[in-house]
Amino acid sequence: MYVDATVGGGGHAAEILRRSGPDGRLIGIDRDPEALAAAMVALAAYGSRAELVAGNFAELGSLLKSHAGRVDGVLFDLGVSSPQIDRPDRGFSFQSDGRLDMRMGGSNLTAAAVVNSYSQARLAAMFREYGEERESTRIARAVVRQRQSGPIATTEQLAAIIRGTRPVMPAKTLARIFQAIRIEVNDELGSLRLALEQAQGLLARGGRMAVISYHSLEDRIVKQHFRDRAVVCTCPPALPVCACGRSGPTLRVVTPRPVVPDERERQDNQRSRSAKLRAAERT
Numbered sequence: 001m002y003v004d005a006t007v008g009g010g011g012h013a014a015e016i017l018r019r020s021g022p023d024g025r026l027i028g029i030d031r032d033p034e035a036l037a038a039a040m041v042a043l044a045a046y047g048s049r050a051e052l053v054a055g056n057f058a059e060l061g062s063l064l065k066s067h068a069g070r071v072d073g074v075l076f077d078l079g080v081s082s083p084q085i086d087r088p089d090r091g092f093s094f095q096s097d098g099r100l101d102m103r104m105g106g107s108n109l110t111a112a113a114v115v116n117s118y119s120q121a122r123l124a125a126m127f128r129e130y131g132e133e134r135e136s137t138r139i140a141r142a143v144v145r146q147r148q149s150g151p152i153a154t155t156e157q158l159a160a161i162i163r164g165t166r167p168v169m170p171a172k173t174l175a176r177i178f179q180a181i182r183i184e185v186n187d188e189l190g191s192l193r194l195a196l197e198q199a200q201g202l203l204a205r206g207g208r209m210a211v212i213s214y215h216s217l218e219d220r221i222v223k224q225h226f227r228d229r230a231v232v233c234t235c236p237p238a239l240p241v242c243a244c245g246r247s248g249p250t251l252r253v254v255t256p257r258p259v260v261p262d263e264r265e266r267q268d269n270q271r272s273r274s275a276k277l278r279a280a281e282r283t
């Protein structure tokens with residue numbers, strides 16, 4: 001049994017079902033109802049072999065509790081999907097105009113609430129930490145100054161404020177600030193940490209988890225998680241119970257270096273450029 005924890009439009013899920021035929025089963029999870037509707041169409045041909053579940057992968061353990069220890073593979077393809085980025089009304093892109101929303105689904109916080117209510121210091125810290133942006137303080141100051149004359153409601157307004165902080169503004173900076181807000185709105189890093197821990201408990205021995213990440217913050221979390229769990233119990237054999245906390249299921253790292261797209265894939269699919277795939281096997 002396989003789990004696609006970010007089923008999106010069902011592309012990866014369909015390939016997993018095709019390759020695990022005729023009996024392989026898959027549970028596809030997504031927090032975005034629109035993604036689930038698209039996946040339902042894409043996976044219809046697989047009938048009862050595919051099941052779709054609405055939810056946040058931060059709750060993977062409870063969403064799949066009846067399958068604990070029996071899963072052969074868990075896939076995470078992190079971040080936002082192309083349909084989410086390309087729909088202006090979802091508010092993810094600085095390249096089109098839409099309401100400042102950025103919710104993937106299931107979150108009460110919107111991007112508008114973040115930019116209009118967070119203090120300057122909190123905005124600057126968020127831009128620095130989640131966007132890894134050097135101009136964080138200057139941009140946070142500009143956001144706070146601008147909102148004094150009325151709430152910031154659209155992606156275009158926010159993009160104009162960011163652009164106004166430098167004579168020539170690289171697109172990279174805009175992307176970083178939008179990324180930071182998106183991570184905050186959807187608690188992306190917190191969800192990932194929780195999910196990795198739970199995925200391990202679902203896997204059967206020899207089962208694998210694979211994670212595709214798109215920026216260094218996510219990749220660092222995945223790399224560190226795999227590394228930490230690859231260490232076996234370090235307690236002295238005489239100790240009656242484990243005190244180091246490493247006696248649970250451990251992982252063997254399958255990809256000492258992340259797998260990245262080759263030149264052809266990067267050209268065919270521009271959005272794959274920053275992708276890094278890491279995999280680990282439950283021992």
Ligand SMILES: C[S@@+](CC[C@H](N)C(=O)[O-])C[C@H]1O[C@@H](n2cnc3c(N)ncnc32)[C@H](O)[C@@H]1O
Pocket residue numbers: 005006007008009010011012013029030031032035055056057058077078079080081082104191
């Ligand atoms: C990059 S897309 C996945 C695309 C998918 N692999 C495909 O083949 O179409 C990421 C998907 O993960 C979903 N997602 C992101 N974070 C999530 C979370 N914490 N819980 C559940 N779904 C999440 C998004 O809504 C989005 O649909």
